[in-house]
Amino acid sequence: HMKLWVKDAPLLDPTVGAEEKAAKAEEIRDFINTYLTCEIPDRATNPVLHELVMRYQSHKCSSACLMSPMAKFKGGKAKNAPMRRFCRAGFPRPVSDSTVVHDLEEVLVARAKGRCRKKLYTLARKTCEVSINDYNPALLYYWRANIDVQYIGEKSRVLNFYCTSYVSKSEKKSKQQRMFASFDPSRTLRGCLKSYANQSFKCREMGALE
Numbered sequence: 001h002m003k004l005w006v007k008d009a010p011l012l013d014p015t016v017g018a019e020e021k022a023a024k025a026e027e028i029r030d031f032i033n034t035y036l037t038c039e040i041p042d043r044a045t046n047p048v049l050h051e052l053v054m055r056y057q058s059h060k061c062s063s064a065c066l067m068s069p070m071a072k073f074k075g076g077k078a079k080n081a082p083m084r085r086f087c088r089a090g091f092p093r094p095v096s097d098s099t100v101v102h103d104l105e106e107v108l109v110a111r112a113k114g115r116c117r118k119k120l121y122t123l124a125r126k127t128c129e130v131s132i133n134d135y136n137p138a139l140l141y142y143w144r145a146n147i148d149v150q151y152i153g154e155k156s157r158v159l160n161f162y163c164t165s166y167v168s169k170s171e172k173k174s175k176q177q178r179m180f181a182s183f184d185p186s187r188t189l190r191g192c193l194k195s196y197a198n199q200s201f202k203c204r205e206m207g208a209l210e
Helices: 018-035 047-057 104-112 137-143 158-167 173-181 189-203
Strands: none
Touching: 047 137, 173 189
16 A cells, blocks of 8 residues: 555545636546556557456456445345345446546545445546456556555545554454563563564564555
């Protein structure tokens, strides 16, 4: 995970009037279209990027993204109706003829109410691209692995909150219990905190790439 600052990138401002909002939305739409896409490149004219997109950017739902199902009963009354599962990554993505920038206030309200992912924008997307994750062609070409590039155009704490919650996610309970059990009760509070920090770094769970 990383944060990229782009010089002179446009930001949404909910305090401006309707005309200013429309002009800013148009500027942001052009900015997003410059750096982000979900297009499947032509195999004949761009075979390398086509292969990278189809290999790394094509989402296939599995137990990892369907592990938090939401029950919706047919007709709203059937008790034994099958449970419908939703992809928590938001796939398939909606088809759109052009990139659409949504109202910032509506997005923030949806997040506050804990609704399913309400993004700030919807990329232009064809029917054949509903399972293609957003990417930047240059980054994908050099990284040669799955990427998920997103535009953050708001002055809120959502980005820092996401990064903080990701790097500080809880470990397995058994490891935490072992760490607390290993504390020497005769040590000072400062010494216990230092010991806990050292063991936390040593026991930190991380993927192979990290």
